[in-house]
Amino acid sequence: MEISTDDGSKGMKGTAVDLATSMIDKKRYDLMLACGPEPMLHLLLSLCFERGIDCQFSIERFMKCGIGLCGSCAVDGKRVCSDGPVFSKAELMAMAEFGRVKRNEAGARISV
Numbered sequence: 001m002e003i004s005t006d007d008g009s010k011g012m013k014g015t016a017v018d019l020a021t022s023m024i025d026k027k028r029y030d031l032m033l034a035c036g037p038e039p040m041l042h043l044l045l046s047l048c049f050e051r052g053i054d055c056q057f058s059i060e061r062f063m064k065c066g067i068g069l070c071g072s073c074a075v076d077g078k079r080v081c082s083d084g085p086v087f088s089k090a091e092l093m094a095m096a097e098f099g100r101v102k103r104n105e106a107g108a109r110i111s112v
């Protein structure tokens, strides 16, 4: 297991994206699985795209019904509660809202 911390108090000093980049530079990986803050996932998706690595990410959205009815968790037509929460690289790449826009608890679109 590899660890990174922002202040370097444990493991590599840097972000999780820095650590993933460092690991990919040293070894070939076929698949990246990730969950966490969407800005980080968006950067990891770019990294996977650049390096030709397949990926599956679990994304988070504010959920009200949890069964695909209300649309509060929608990302470009996909409902995170019923179509996800894990999405493939192709699905993530096709999402214009991923890493950019989400809905808050009132349903308003806000920046990620």
Ligand code: FES
Pocket: 062, 063, 064, 065, 066, 067, 068, 069, 070, 071, 072, 073, 074, 079, 080, 081, 082
């Ligand atoms: S939470 Fe209602 S559609 Fe996903």
